[in-house]
Amino acid sequence: MSDEDHDIILSELNDEDLVAQMFDDLYDGMKEEIEEGVNILIARGWPPYRVLTEALVGGMTIVGHDFRDGILFVPEVLLAANAMKGGMFILKPLLIATGAPRVGKMVIGTVKGDIHDIGKNLVGMMMEGAGFEVVDLGINNAVDAYIDALLAEDADILGMSALLTTTMPYMKVVIDTMIEKGIRDDYIVMVGGAPLNEEFGKAIGADAYCRDAAVAVETAKTLIARKHNQGAAHA
Amino acid sequence: MTSDTALTTQGLAAKGAGSVLLIACGALAREILALKAANRWDHLDLQCLPAILHNSPARIVPAVRDAVAKHRDAYDDIFVVYADCGTGGLLQAACAQMGVQMVAGPHCYAFFEGVDAFAARDEITAFYLTDFLVRQFDAFVWGPLGLDRHPELRDMYFGNYEKLVYQAQTDDADLTAKARDCAARLGLAFERRFTGYGELETALATV
Numbered sequence: 209m210s211d212e213d214h215d216i217i218l219s220e221l222n223d224e225d226l227v228a229q230m231f232d233d234l235y236d237g238m239k240e241e242i243e244e245g246v247n248i249l250i251a252r253g254w255p256p257y258r259v260l261t262e263a264l265v266g267g268m269t270i271v272g273h274d275f276r277d278g279i280l281f282v283p284e285v286l287l288a289a290n291a292m293k294g295g296m297f298i299l300k301p302l303l304i305a306t307g308a309p310r311v312g313k314m315v316i317g318t319v320k321g322d323i324h325d326i327g328k329n330l331v332g333m334m335m336e337g338a339g340f341e342v343v344d345l346g347i348n349n350a351v352d353a354y355i356d357a358l359l360a361e362d363a364d365i366l367g368m369s370a371l372l373t374t375t376m377p378y379m380k381v382v383i384d385t386m387i388e389k390g391i392r393d394d395y396i397v398m399v400g401g402a403p404l405n406e407e408f409g410k411a412i413g414a415d416a417y418c419r420d421a422a423v424a425v426e427t428a429k430t431l432i433a434r435k436h437n438q439g440a441a442h443a
Numbered sequence: 444m445t446s447d448t449a450l451t452t453q454g455l456a457a458k459g460a461g462s463v464l465l466i467a468c469g470a471l472a473r474e475i476l477a478l479k480a481a482n483r484w485d486h487l488d489l490q491c492l493p494a495i496l497h498n499s500p501a502r503i504v505p506a507v508r509d510a511v512a513k514h515r516d517a518y519d520d521i522f523v524v525y526a527d528c529g530t531g532g533l534l535q536a537a538c539a540q541m542g543v544q545m546v547a548g549p550h551c552y553a554f555f556e557g558v559d560a561f562a563a564r565d566e567i568t569a570f571y572l573t574d575f576l577v578r579q580f581d582a583f584v585w586g587p588l589g590l591d592r593h594p595e596l597r598d599m600y601f602g603n604y605e606k607l608v609y610q611a612q613t614d615d616a617d618l619t620a621k622a623r624d625c626a627a628r629l630g631l632a633f634e635r636r637f638t639g640y641g642e643l644e645t646a647l648a649t650v
Binding site (some may be wrong): 237282283290323 | 589
């Protein structure tokens with residue numbers, strides 16, 4: 209950002225300018241400024257869900273697009289995510305208290321043998337931002353951990369992530385086990401990670417391969433809407 | 444010998460001598476040339492792609508395809524000295540489609556130690572460096588991950604790792620000291636394992 213930004217007093221900006229400034233601050237990974245902006249909007253009477261969607265998710269969507277287009281790289285995305293996390297930390301209890309809309313519930317985790325959770329964490333955060341409830345199982349999950357969580361949480365979506373060529377085949381183990389147990393069609397299964405591709409997702413029987421967090425959110429929304437429509441048709 | 448920086452960013456051009464062309468990752472150039480000299484493999488020529496492709500596996504398959512297409516008429520045979528290297532099986536599929544052989548295994552860490560032995564360790568919290576990657580640590584790890592500009596990101600990347608394993612291809616006290624320093628910078632425990640050239644040598648011996 210340019211030097212003139214040092215003089216900006218967030219509390220003196222009107223709502224529109226403040227949100228625009230928060231987009232810039234999110235882009236630049238300025239966590240404290242994002243936290244300040246969130247607090248200002250809340251104090252001005254914005255519902256928490258509106259702060260989340262218009263200020264944070266709106267800004268993070270720009271970050272996601274520029275990452276996809278090769279303008280931003282992983283370090284910058286992580287800084288932006290860290291800033292958004294600061295804002296989310298303030299908003300989360302408020303969102304629960306105000307009963308913000310829930311689009312669906314996702315269980316997510318990296319597969320057995322894989323400890324690389326950056327992508328998984330980004331997807332989880334963006335899904336939360338989009339109104340999904342996210343149950344994060346963390347890293348190195350065996351099939352039972354996924355299935356137990358899906359059942360216990362009454363989830364809609366299973367998200368599996370892997371960074372390694374050696375661990376990604378485990379996704380098929382999970383899906384095959386779901387088939388064996390007769391529960392595969394009860395859930396939307398989304399997969400992602402650097403070595404994966406569309407063909408791999410299809411080959412293992414996932415509903416979707418998602419190349420990044422933004423795609424994961426859009427895909428989840430589409431598949432949840434389709435699932436609800438199918439439910440209505442069968443009702 | 445070409446500098447490590449050049450091997451990282453540009454690779455190494457073939458000399459045009461020999462009946463079999465090795466198309467390799469630049470990170471393996473020194474090791475392959477050492478093996479070639481030690482074993483008098485005069486029939487082998489070496490073309491290296493930029494080693495930094497290691498950080499962008501999606502670019503490896505098209506780069507290998509281009510190199511095979513460019514050179515195949517000038518040699519009797521071509522051998523690809525890459526493992527899967529994060530391509531998710533796409534490099535193997537491309538090599539099969541082009542009718543060329545490649546090294547077995549998920550990545551060079553596996554074939555330096557031995558693919559089966561490496562798999563048997565099942566070390567999911569180990570971060571590996573080879574001789575080349577120790578020398579080029581800043582170019583491959585520190586810089587691209589933004590840790591030079593934002594050291595606070597370190598634990599987001601490496602928080603789930605426990606140790607750095609330096610797979611030594613050669614005995615070099617200075618390199619070991621540098622590898623130990625890399626581990627300290629990443630906040631990881633350090634372990635050195637001498638692997639020599641491992642299955643890189645046995646694979647090339649079949650070519």
